[in-house]
Amino acid sequence: MPRLSRYMVRASLVHLATGFLIGGLMLAHKAVPLYPTIPFLLGWHVHALLFGWTVQLAFGVAYWIFPRLSSWGFAHPRGYPELAWAALLFINGGVLLAGPGGLIGGTPAMALGTFMEVLGVVAFGLHLLPRLRPPLPGG
Secondary structure (H helix, E strand, O other): OOHHHHHHHHHHHHHHHHHHHHHHHHHHHHHOOOOOOHHHHHHHHHHHHHHHHHHHHHHHHHHHHOOOOHHHOOOOOOOOHHHHHHHHHHHHHHHHHHHHHOOOOOHHHHHHHHHHHHHHHHHHHHHHHHHOOOOOOOO
């Protein structure tokens, strides 16, 4: 498994644990009020589980599994790894910025974090685009 895939899968598991912890805290807060700002963790819970875990796990596996391009004349057999590394940084940075942004009432922080996550998705899509092979003629 390539190094980038390992980093993406490990980071996604950290986001999964964080999202479950925050979700458990919010659920416990419904039964016994713990702290008044716990309901504001919902944004972090959503970003950690949606982008941090689900999207990043899919990207890590896709980077590993999708066909290589060595026969297509690319300099690197996996296409454009710089864009995939940028996706890793953008997604994790976006989750870390958008998540706590809800706690401080920071709509600009949440908006910037979400924008960074979208940039990560676009960067990985651009990385993956040349690795998609057209169907062979006749079947």
